[in-house]
Amino acid sequence: MQNKNNNLDFLSKCSFCGGGFSVENLVLLEEQEQKTILHVTCSKCNTSAIFFLSNNQAGILSLGIMTDLDKDEVIQKFARGAVSADEVINAHQFISSKGENLIELFKNNIKS
Helix, strand or coil: CCCHHHHHHHCCCCCCCCCCCCCHHHHEEECCCCCEEEEEEECCCCCCCEEEEEEEEEEEEEEEECCCCCCHHHHHHHHHHCHHHHHHHHHHHHHHHHCCCCHHHHHHHHHC
């Protein structure tokens, strides 16, 4: 997936309002040989989405997810990289040590 303008054929309309996307509102987050991840914001309603595009033997597969992240926030999140195995283990140990299920843990730790 060499040219991000070609990817816009799949992202031509906002699924929320039907407005159009433009190159100016497109952020290329990651590009590999068979995979492209984009963030786009509708110029009409300002709704944002992250699109995952994959090119394989069956053709091009696209998945779009609405998000409340603006372009700066999503760039920051993607720059961080993947969660490591150690981080997952640490999170599991932390949750287990509290003796609560995850929902109760969040409810008890939300600051008003």
